[in-house]
Amino acid sequence: MFAADRLALSDELLLSVEKPERYIGGEVNSVIKDIKAVDVRFAFCFPDVYEIGMSHIGIQILYGLFNSYPDVWCERVYSPWHDLDGVLRKNRIPLFTLESQDPVRDFDFLGFTLQYEMCYTNVLQVLDLSGIPLLSEDRTDDDPIVIGGGPCTYNPEPIADFFDLFYIGEGETQYRRLFDLYKAHREKGFQRSAFLRECARIPGIYVPSLYETEYHEDGMLAAMKPRFPDVPAVVHREIVTDLSHAYYPESPLVPFIKVTQDRVALEVMRGCIRGCRFCQAGQLYKPLREKSLEACKESALAMLRSTGHEEISLSSLSSSDYSHLPELLDFLIETAGREHVNVSLPSLRIDAFSLDVMSKIQDVKKSSLTFAPEAGSQRLRDVINKGLTEEDILRGAHEAFLGGWHKVKLYFMLGLPTETEEDIAGIGDIANKIAVEYFDTVPKEERGGQSVEITASTSFFVPKPFTPFQWAAMHTQEDFLNRAKMTKQGIMAQLNQKRIRYNWHNADESVMEGVFARGDRRLSAVILDAYRDGCMFDAWGEQFHFDRWMAAFEKNGLDPAFYYLRERSDDELFPWDFIDIGVTKAFLLREWKEALAGRKSANCRERCLGCGAARFGVGVCVR
Amino acid sequence: MFYDYRLKFSKNGPIRFVGHLDVMRYMQKANRRAGLPMCYSEGFSPHQILSLALPLSVGATSDGEYLDMRLTKEVLPDEIVNRLNEVMHEGIRAEACILLPEHAPKAMTLIAAARYRLTLRDAAFSGNPDGRISHNTDKERSLAAEDLAARLHTFLSQDRIAAVKTTKKGEQTIDLKPLIHEWEVAEDGALTAILHAGSRDHVKPALLYETFFRSIDRAFSPASLAVHRIDLYEEVPGENGVFRPLIEM
Numbered sequence: 001m002f003a004a005d006r007l008a009l010s011d012e013l014l015l016s017v018e019k020p021e022r023y024i025g026g027e028v029n030s031v032i033k034d035i036k037a038v039d040v041r042f043a044f045c046f047p048d049v050y051e052i053g054m055s056h057i058g059i060q061i062l063y064g065l066f067n068s069y070p071d072v073w074c075e076r077v078y079s080p081w082h083d084l085d086g087v088l089r090k091n092r093i094p095l096f097t098l099e100s101q102d103p104v105r106d107f108d109f110l111g112f113t114l115q116y117e118m119c120y121t122n123v124l125q126v127l128d129l130s131g132i133p134l135l136s137e138d139r140t141d142d143d144p145i146v147i148g149g150g151p152c153t154y155n156p157e158p159i160a161d162f163f164d165l166f167y168i169g170e171g172e173t174q175y176r177r178l179f180d181l182y183k184a185h186r187e188k189g190f191q192r193s194a195f196l197r198e199c200a201r202i203p204g205i206y207v208p209s210l211y212e213t214e215y216h217e218d219g220m221l222a223a224m225k226p227r228f229p230d231v232p233a234v235v236h237r238e239i240v241t242d243l244s245h246a247y248y249p250e251s252p253l254v255p256f257i258k259v260t261q262d263r264v265a266l267e268v269m270r271g272c273i274r275g276c277r278f279c280q281a282g283q284l285y286k287p288l289r290e291k292s293l294e295a296c297k298e299s300a301l302a303m304l305r306s307t308g309h310e311e312i313s314l315s316s317l318s319s320s321d322y323s324h325l326p327e328l329l330d331f332l333i334e335t336a337g338r339e340h341v342n343v344s345l346p347s348l349r350i351d352a353f354s355l356d357v358m359s360k361i362q363d364v365k366k367s368s369l370t371f372a373p374e375a376g377s378q379r380l381r382d383v384i385n386k387g388l389t390e391e392d393i394l395r396g397a398h399e400a401f402l403g404g405w406h407k408v409k410l411y412f413m414l415g416l417p418t419e420t421e422e423d424i425a426g427i428g429d430i431a432n433k434i435a436v437e438y439f440d441t442v443p444k445e446e447r448g449g450q451s452v453e454i455t456a457s458t459s460f461f462v463p464k465p466f467t468p469f470q471w472a473a474m475h476t477q478e479d480f481l482n483r484a485k486m487t488k489q490g491i492m493a494q495l496n497q498k499r500i501r502y503n504w505h506n507a508d509e510s511v512m513e514g515v516f517a518r519g520d521r522r523l524s525a526v527i528l529d530a531y532r533d534g535c536m537f538d539a540w541g542e543q544f545h546f547d548r549w550m551a552a553f554e555k556n557g558l559d560p561a562f563y564y565l566r567e568r569s570d571d572e573l574f575p576w577d578f579i580d581i582g583v584t585k586a587f588l589l590r591e592w593k594e595a596l597a598g599r600k601s602a603n604c605r606e607r608c609l610g611c612g613a614a615r616f617g618v619g620v621c622v623r
Numbered sequence: 624m625f626y627d628y629r630l631k632f633s634k635n636g637p638i639r640f641v642g643h644l645d646v647m648r649y650m651q652k653a654n655r656r657a658g659l660p661m662c663y664s665e666g667f668s669p670h671q672i673l674s675l676a677l678p679l680s681v682g683a684t685s686d687g688e689y690l691d692m693r694l695t696k697e698v699l700p701d702e703i704v705n706r707l708n709e710v711m712h713e714g715i716r717a718e719a720c721i722l723l724p725e726h727a728p729k730a731m732t733l734i735a736a737a738r739y740r741l742t743l744r745d746a747a748f749s750g751n752p753d754g755r756i757s758h759n760t761d762k763e764r765s766l767a768a769e770d771l772a773a774r775l776h777t778f779l780s781q782d783r784i785a786a787v788k789t790t791k792k793g794e795q796t797i798d799l800k801p802l803i804h805e806w807e808v809a810e811d812g813a814l815t816a817i818l819h820a821g822s823r824d825h826v827k828p829a830l831l832y833e834t835f836f837r838s839i840d841r842a843f844s845p846a847s848l849a850v851h852r853i854d855l856y857e858e859v860p861g862e863n864g865v866f867r868p869l870i871e872m
Binding site for chain 1: 641663670710714744849
C-alpha cells in the first residue's frame with residue numbers, strides 16, 4: 001500500500017508546528033484503501049498526543065481487524081498538540097485522519113479509546129476540531145456515529161452526553177455486527193435514532209440516550225431505566241473466548257518518530273489471577289485467558305519481520321503468571337540473539353528465574369529492579385490483597401545485588417482504605433532495609449565505586465468502579481499531601497536516607513480522576529464547561545487547571561466531594577451497576593468486607609472465589 | 624569479515640517531513656525487513672553500522688541521498704536495491720548501490736557539493752514573514768513572481784555575495800559567491816544550483832535565500848522555500864572544482 005500523496009496541511013503550516021510527522025500518516029504498515037470500494041469509514045482516535053496514542057496495542061489490534069474487512073477502512077486520528085490546535089482553529093481547517101487526510105466529520109464512525117479519565121476534555125477537542133456537535137443529541141444523520149471503548153467505558157456515565165454508543169468489552173467480537181447493521185440502515189435510508197435504537201440489541205453495545213436516570217434528594221442515584229421496552233436494562237461485557245485463535249495483527253504500524261512504546265508488543269494473555277483489591281484491570285478482564293505458546297511464537301516472528309523493530313516486549317497484566325513463560329523467554333532470547341533484537345521485559349516478579357533471564361538481556365549496571373509493594377506494611381498489603389511480602393522483596397533484592405544490580409524502584413500508593421501512620425512509616429522502613437541488604441550483600445571492594453540507588457514513588461489511591469474498593473472514600477488534597485509529607489519524613493529519618501529518592505504525584509489530578517472514575521451523568525455538563533473554559537490535555541501536569549474545573553463544578557451546582565470523599569453504603573446504587581462485567585457486585589462487596597477485616601483472598605489458581613466470571617466458561621475458570 | 628556499501632536513495636512525498644534521525648531509524652528497520660545481513664555493534668543494545676552522508680532539512684525532498692552501511696556478507700548491490708524497495712513504500716526508494724573498496728572513506732567525509740532545485744512557495748511571493756496565508760491581491764503577487772527570476776539573476780551575478788552566517792561562535796560574514804559553483808534561473812524563478820557542502824563552508828539553501836531576500840528588502844521565512852536536493856557530489860581527485868556524484872549512474 002502506498003502512502004497518500006496529498007496532505008491536509010500545507011508545507012508552511014506543517015513546518016510551523018512541532019513534530020510535523022505526527023500529522024502526515026504514511027507510516028510503515030498503515031493502510032490505504034480506495035474509498036469507492038469501501039462502505040464503512042471508521043476514524044479511530046486515541047485522544048492524546050500521537051506518541052502516546054501510537055503506543056497503544058488496542059488500537060493496533062482493532063485497526064488491523066477492521067482493515068481486514070474489505071468493506072471497511074479504518075484510519076487514525078490523535079489529539080493535535082496545542083500548536084496545531086491553534087493553527088486549525090485560526091485557519092478553520094477541519095481535523096483530519098492520518099491515512100486519507102480527509103476530514104473526520106466525513107466518516108461513518110468516530111471511535112475513541114478511553115484509557116484514562118483525564119482524557120475527557122481531549123475527546124471534546126477532537127469532536128470540536130472535527131466540526132461534530134459535542135452533544136450526541138445535537139448530531140444529525142450526516143454526522144459520524146461517535147462510539148467509545150476501553151477501560152473508562154466501565155463507567156461511561158460522566159461522558160454519556162458526548163457519545164452515541166459505547167462498546168462494553170473486548171472489541172474483537174461485535175464490531176462486524178455493528179458495521180453490518182450500519183450498512184443495512186444506510187441502504188434503507190439512514191435515520192440516526194432508528195439506527196441507535198437497533199444498536200442497543202447488539203451484545204455489549206450501550207446507547208446512553210436510551211436510558212433515563214432519577215436521583216434522590218441527597219443527590220444519590222435512585223434509578224437508571226431504559227426508556228423503551230426493547231432496550232436491555234443490563235449491558236453484558238463482551239470477551240474473546242479463545243485468545244490463541246483470535247485476531248492479532250501480524251503487521252503493526254511502525255511510527256517514523258520515537259514513540260513511548262517503540263517496539264513489538266506481544267500479548268501473551270488477558271486477565272489476571274491475582275485479586276489485588278485496588279486494581280480495576282484485575283476485575284475487568286477476568287477470567288485469565290492465555291495465548292498458546294505456539295501462537296505467541298508465530299506472532300512474535302511475524303511482527304518482527306513485518307515491522308523491522310529492534311525490540312520486543314511481552315504484554316499482559318502479570319507476565320510472571322503466564323504458564324509457558326520460561327519456554328517463551330528461551331525462544332525469544334534465542335531469536336533475539338540471532339536477529340539482534342532486544343527483549344524488554346515488563347515488571348516480572350523478582351526471583352531467581354527472572355533475575356537469570358534479565359541478566360541475559362539487560363545491562364545489570366544500568367537497569368533497575370522494580371518492586372510494587374503498593375503499601376508499606378504487611379497489614380495493609382493484606383487489606384489490598386497484594387501477595388508480595390517483605391521477605392519476598394528482601395530475598396529478591398539480595399539475589400539481585402549478588403547478580404550485580406544496584407538500582408531499585410519501589411512503587412506505593414498513599415491513602416489506601418484503613419491506612420495509618422504506621423503503614424506510611426513502613427515505606428521508609430522497607431526502603432532502608434533494602435539499602436541495608438545491599439551493604440550486607442555486596443562487600444565494599446566489590447561495589448566498583450557505585451552504591452545502591454533506591455527510588456520510592458507514591459501515587460494517591462483512586463477508588464475505581466468494579467473493584468472491592470468501589471465503596472471506599474478518597475481523601476482531600478490536603479490530606480494526601482500530608483501523607484506524602486509523612487512519607488518523606490519517614491524516609492528522611494532513615495539511616496540510609498541519602499541512598500533513597502522519593503517522588504510523589506500531584507494531588508489535584510488524583511482528585512479529579514477520582515471524581516470522574518465514580519461519577520454520574522450530571523458530570524457531562526461540568527466537563528463541557530471546563531473544556532469551553534480552556535481545559536485540555538489534563539493528563540499533562542502543566543496543562544491541568546484545577547481552578548477552572550472547580551469553577552465548572554460550581555456553575556453546575558455540583559460538589560466534587562460528593563463523588564470522591566464519600567464512603568458508599570453497602571446498598572448504594574452505582575451509576576455503573578447497569579453493566580455486567582461477569583464479576584458480581586455481591587462478590588466485590590464480600591471482598592470489601594474481607595479487606596476491612598484485613599483478610600487476604602486466594603488467587604484464581606489456588607482456589608475459585610466464585611467471583612462470577614466463570615459464567616464465560618473459559619480460561620482459568622475451566623481448568 | 625565485513626562489506627561496506629553505499630546506497631543512493633530518493634525521498635519524496637509526505638515522508639519529506641521525517642527528520643534526519645528518524646530517517647536513520649527508518650532505514651535500520653527497512654534493512655531488517657529486507658532481511659539484509661547487517662553488521663551490528665556489540666553490547667546490550669546492538670545497532671547497525673550506518674551513516675548518512677549529509678542531513679536533509681525537514682520538509683525538503685531529494686533524489687540524491689546517500690547512506691553508507693556495513694554488511695556481514697557480500698550481497699549483489701542490485702539485490703540490495705531490490706530487496707529494500709520491496710519493503711519500502713513510504714516515499715523513500717533505493718536508487719543505486721555500490722560495494723565500496725576496503726578502507727574507503729565515508730560518504731560524509733567526501734561530500735563537497737550538493738545540487739538543488741529551489742523554488743518559492745506562494746506565500747513567499749507576498750513576503751509574508753510567517754509564511755502562512757497570502758492576503759495579497761493577484762496583481763501584487765503576479766508582479767512579484769514575474770520579478771523573481773530577474774532579481775535572482777541580478778543577485779547571483781554579483782561579484783561578491785556577503786551573507787551573515789550564524790555559527791556556534793556567533794555571527795560571521797562570509798562571501799557566498801565562490802561557494803556557488805553553478806547556477807541557473809528558470810523563467811518561473813526556479814533556481815538550480817550546485818552549492819558548496821560538507822563539513823567546511825557548507826551553504827544551506829535557506830542562507831542563500833535569506834541573503835537574497837535581504838538584498839531586495841523583504842522578509843524571508845525558511846518555510847516558504849521548497850528545497851529539492853538533486854544529488855550530492857565529491858570532488859574529482861586532483862581536479863579542483865570538478866565534481867562528480869557520489870554514485871555515478
